[in-house]
Amino acid sequence: MTIRIGVVMDPISRIQYKKDSTLAMLWAAQARDWQLFYMEPADLFLEHGTARASMSHLTVFHDPESWYRLDHPQVRNLAELDVILMRKDPPFDNEYIYLTYILEAAERLGTLVVNRCDSLRDCNEKMFTTQFPQCCPPLLVSGDMARLKAFHSEYGDVIFKPLDGMGGASIFRVMHGDPNLSVILEILTNFGKRTIMAQRFIPEITQGDKRVLMIDGEPVSYCLARVPMLGETRGNLAAGGQGRGQPLSKRDQWIAEQVGPSLRERGLMFVGLDIIGDYLTEINVTSPTGIQEIERASNLDIGGQLMDCIANELRQREQAEGHAAGHRQ
Template identity: 65%
Template sequence: MTLKIGIVMDPIDGINYKKDSSLAMLWAAQQKGWELWYMEPQHLFLRDGKARANMAPLSVDMNPDSFFTRGEYQIADLSSLDVILMRKDPPFNNEFVYTTLLLEMAEKKGTMIVNRPQSLRDFNEKLFATHFPQCCPPLLVTSDSALLRAFHAEHQDVIFKPLDGMGGASIFRITADGVNLGVIIETLTEHGTQTIMAQKYIPEIIDGDKRILMLDGEPVPYALARIPMAGETRGNLAVGGRGEGRPLTDRDRWICEQVGPTLREQGLLFVGLDVIGDYLTEINVTSPTCIRELDNQFDLDIGMQLMNIIEEKRNNA
């Protein structure tokens, strides 16, 4: 079965060849003989009730010096594609929302969108984890300074973070001495006008912030533990963390069992769970990464696993 598969992503010219998960997906789709079509969010538009795009044919290669060839752009209906991978990185702003709304119009015409546009809008990556309180550490979501101060007083060692960040940006640890507590609260909440999350600090972060990839609600059997640099509290690879693959623990699998059915119900085919110690801290639904690291360490082909799931779902549609 030959499929026409589009991708909406940040500029392909700027991706990291060694680490990019979208590239792994494109390699797998091309290996299956599918047509690839490339778009960036600004290429999508609406004309006379039809969601369309200025899209370009794409081919990819495993040559780091020349890993893609993009053809001439041409205007076509989004619904002319069988599948569209939505792989635009946050920030999750109005433009991101508008892109999902246009993709949803194509979805209603029969195009499969991965991940489902409504679910991308409905499930904030920080708040989604709180749907599973049995899996989470003690936490608080608020813009209220008094509540945040009380949470710190109760737990002594806490993490404060924005609800719309990625890659470890603007994450603060406040220990028992409370140094800079006031200014951190003021900065993150923009003087009480922005809602943030507070979590009890999980000391097991020194052993790594584990990324577990979920394919249609089922986990890849290995996690990538992102281990912080010395002096850091963040394990994100984007801020210098080191990635070390590990088999899933019994607790990891239990967390996956709690979350997996909801992911399937909501059309979230490719998701990254973040787990520190025994606790689920985030559920990443927009553009999860770590395919390449796990593929390389364990001789996997996660991109192909995802394409096989997509193909099966298209066949059964």
């Protein structure tokens, strides 16, 4: 049986050919002769309780000048697809949440959505780390400026960041005696009306902010260390960091072991852990990147590993349905 796989993503015409992880996934799916269907967020809708979308059959190419072809779009039920990759980039806002509600209607009819919709909503990429305190640096989640200042007084060198940021945006390092502490907290918390995160600064950021990819709760054996530019404290590639592939350390593997079972239980099949030094700092569940960079450094087929995992999940579901049907007869 040919697997029908849909992808919900931002415009494919605007992706970075050499870096885009969604494109790597689509190459791997097409290599298995799966049928690809393309949707942008605005193409999805609910009609009389049925999840539908205007979707186009998609063909992808290994060509930096012309990497895709779309056929004429047709309106179909999302439940006609075996699997849907939810790959819309953040921001994680109300529109993103509404998309998960539409996709969830297809989930209820048996379509596999990667990652599972309720977990996308429940697992804030910064707050989720607090469920694994043994892996994290000292941190505080609060909107109370006095409490945040007390945390800074205790640790002296602190990172303050919003809970809904991406790409290193609005992340502040505040060292001991910084006269800008009050104004930074005023801006980030909107004078105590918005909750933020404070983390003790991790000096090992100079060696890279490591992105460890997780497939069905298991770590890929290589990670991407994103090394900050000179004078920067952010390793994010969007903030100018330089990527470097490297094997996982024993500590990286231990952190992955701590987090993996929860990811598997929550249906978070493809996730990116951010690790600085010995500490987990974020768990990226919405649209993790890094596949192409790690593949080039390691000769791994990460997109293929993910597709094999998806195929295995679909087989297990089919077998379970067969067993259930046999019991009903």
